[in-house]
Amino acid sequence: MFNAQTMKQVRRVHLYIGMFFTPAILLFSLSGALQTFRLQEEKGYGGTTPAWIVWMASVHKDSSLPRDRGAERPKKRPMAESPRQGAAARPAKPASSRLPMQIFVALLSIGLIVSALLGAIIAINSKTTRRASVIMLVAGTIVPLALMVI
Template identity: 35%
Template sequence: MSSLRVMQWLRLCHLYLGIFTAPAILFFAFSGALQTLSLNDRSPDGSYTPPHWISVMAQLHKKQSTQLPQRRPGSPESAPRPRKTALDEAKPDGKAAGAAQPNPPVAPKPQQPAFQPPRKPLGMQVFFLLVCASLFASTISGAWMAWKFRRGRMAMAVVLAAGVAIPFVLLML
């Protein structure tokens, strides 16, 4: 095979692989930008809850599933303890709890530090937002140039439709 034929074959593969993956690249660029801005994270104090569609996009981006995880209930240490009543003071053997019985020493529980979100340097956020915008713009312009300057538009439309449909079908499985 001549080098000219190899180059033609490589260009054609590049064209169709690019058209096929364009929808996924656009999705990952957009959802990555939302995550870079932390729009998918709940605030610890409850002042911000992300919209459902952002949570689903982030879950799909990170875990390849649209099923959102269940929120974990608070830790037992942070839960308020119920007050004891007179009936609770009686032990199963009939002796009162106030009777002179030695209580075993209880080791103090270690203090857990308050939740602190990870630090996100502004420079890295700006860089990754630029990467997201660049991916988005280059994918759109590449797909537009492929459509505009190639003759096999029907084949490209089929490949593009497959790039959209296959992930949706795989989500349903």
């Protein structure tokens, strides 16, 4: 498929992108998994949500650290006035101050896409892993689609 020099460059780019974004990928993967079960919400956790889950959810959803939920907590507004869940618990951070983190997350998404594609190219380009790689790519596409239909 590709010559040895091209594959060496692909592996190097894949390594750098993967290693740079690995900490953020782990953070967002774990926080996303917790949010799948709504563990960042008191009703999802079944009691007072641990601070580390609240912190991760805030970084994941709001691109910011959670505000102090201490004594200066604002009064809760009725649900009809609240634009998003949790908005009554902390004031919204101005969009301009979230922009750098939002840009990083967008770059993370691009980096994850590029790294995944490069990884697939590396796996498919190797004769020893080609068959298993294609099978896993097909399975990785079919299984989630089937689970959503069930």
